[in-house]
Amino acid sequence: MRVNEVxxxxxxxxxxxxxxxxxxxxxxxxNALLERQHDALVRSVVVLLRRSADGPETTGLLERGxxxxxxxxxxxx
Numbered sequence: 001m002r003v004n005e006v007x008x009x010x011x012x013x014x015x016x017x018x019x020x021x022x023x024x025x026x027x028x029x030x031n032a033l034l035e036r037q038h039d040a041l042v043r044s045v046v047v048l049l050r051r052s053a054d055g056p057e058t059t060g061l062l063e064r065g066x067x068x069x070x071x072x073x074x075x076x077x
Contacts, residue, residue: 002040009041010034017049024062028075044077 001011012034014027027044034042048054065071 002038007041009043010038012042012044014044014046015049016046016053019053019055021055021057024057024059024075024077027077028062028073031075031077046077 001013003009003011012027012031014023014030016023020026023046027046031042031044034040046058048058060077062073062075062077063071064073
């Protein structure tokens with residue numbers, strides 16, 4: 001969904017009915033691909049349709065980094 005504000009941006013809405021331990025990483029990929037395709041900022045939002053879709057990996061933040069170093073990537077959803 002394109003939001004016509006200044007600057008324009010894309011709303012990536014993901015509906016999730018079941019638990020998926022790969023969800024944060026998948027969202028990160030979709031977010032990056034949408035940004036590249038549309039040359040616009042992208043905000044990813046997850047709607048959990050069931051309580052059972054929630055899990056410890058669904059924190060709203062994906063951090064990637066090497067041990068004992070600051071993260072080199074932070075993705076919020």
